[in-house]
Amino acid sequence: MSDSLKTVKFTKSIQAGLSKNFDCGNPALTLFLKNHIALDISYGTTYVMMADNTIVGYYNISTGCIVTEDNIRMGGSVYINCLAVDIKYQKKKFMGNYYSDILLADCLNHDINLREEIGFGFITLSSTEEGDYLYERNGFFQLEEDMSIAKNQGEDKCSPMYLPLDYE
Numbered sequence: 001m002s003d004s005l006k007t008v009k010f011t012k013s014i015q016a017g018l019s020k021n022f023d024c025g026n027p028a029l030t031l032f033l034k035n036h037i038a039l040d041i042s043y044g045t046t047y048v049m050m051a052d053n054t055i056v057g058y059y060n061i062s063t064g065c066i067v068t069e070d071n072i073r074m075g076g077s078v079y080i081n082c083l084a085v086d087i088k089y090q091k092k093k094f095m096g097n098y099y100s101d102i103l104l105a106d107c108l109n110h111d112i113n114l115r116e117e118i119g120f121g122f123i124t125l126s127s128t129e130e131g132d133y134l135y136e137r138n139g140f141f142q143l144e145e146d147m148s149i150a151k152n153q154g155e156d157k158c159s160p161m162y163l164p165l166d167y168e
């Protein structure tokens, strides 16, 4: 395993090369990185975390919002479309922390850095069963009954979750 990690914006050349070996165990989320959608700015922006010449994991972020039962906006959000860690790095640690926690922390830092520019109050996502524990231990809540978010196609079985940025 490498002694350093770096996150970079996903590019055509990374897709053509390193993404071929990526496998997170979830066929749809593995395929996402190899498909044109991962580079489609209208869908979201993809970042990959690398250790040497290997992709440890990736995330794709876009915008979203939380609405009430009456479809009134409660606040804007950054929506994490996808986040996945390669099987080789799942349940493994780097300097005492799970790679999954490091990848999510990187994603959240990235999001929070955008806050001054765009203005939003939440991070939202639709979690797979495998992701639930990761998000819960990092402060995310299941969406309340009177809240809803728009999901992507294929996320019907996922649990909507949110992280309030001004939670006290």
Ligand SMILES: CC(C)(COP(=O)(O)OP(=O)(O)OC[C@H]1O[C@@H](n2cnc3c(N)ncnc32)[C@H](O)[C@@H]1OP(=O)(O)O)[C@@H](O)C(=O)NCCC(=O)NCCS
Binding pocket: 024, 025, 026, 029, 082, 083, 084, 085, 086, 089, 090, 091, 092, 098, 099, 100, 125, 126, 127, 128, 129, 130, 131, 133, 134
């Ligand atoms: C979701 C994902 C990033 C989580 O990464 P991970 O490295 O597997 O991290 P986990 O949180 O599952 O595991 C970390 C630890 O928590 C434990 N854990 C996981 N779920 C748990 C639970 N419900 N209760 C208690 N402990 C749990 C694991 O056993 C592990 O501990 P261990 O090292 O003692 O075995 C990874 O499984 C993945 O990429 N999956 C495919 C893509 C996906 O589903 N992404 C989420 C989409 S939103």
